Amino acid sequence: MINEKEYLLKQLAENIRKRRKELNLSQEQLAHKCDFDRTYISMLERGKRNPSLVNLKKLSLGLEISLSTLLQQV
Numbered sequence: 001m002i003n004e005k006e007y008l009l010k011q012l013a014e015n016i017r018k019r020r021k022e023l024n025l026s027q028e029q030l031a032h033k034c035d036f037d038r039t040y041i042s043m044l045e046r047g048k049r050n051p052s053l054v055n056l057k058k059l060s061l062g063l064e065i066s067l068s069t070l071l072q073q074v
Contacts, residue, residue, distance in 0.1 A: 009047035011074045017045045019063045019070070034062035 020030050020041075027041040034041075035058065043049040044059070051059065060067045 013045050013047040034058045
């Protein structure tokens, strides 16, 4: 059974992946825009990392969306 934390991270992962693909960015390109390592983006997209608020803001800027949009359904 999936717990709440796993559910939230999976929802966030889906939002990140969907928006990145809408922008036609590779994980490496997104990582460069956000000043992250590509493996960090990969882990976020698989729901394996729980990002800080600061990193969520960097991510929303890199994905060219608001933080509230990034967190929809999370």
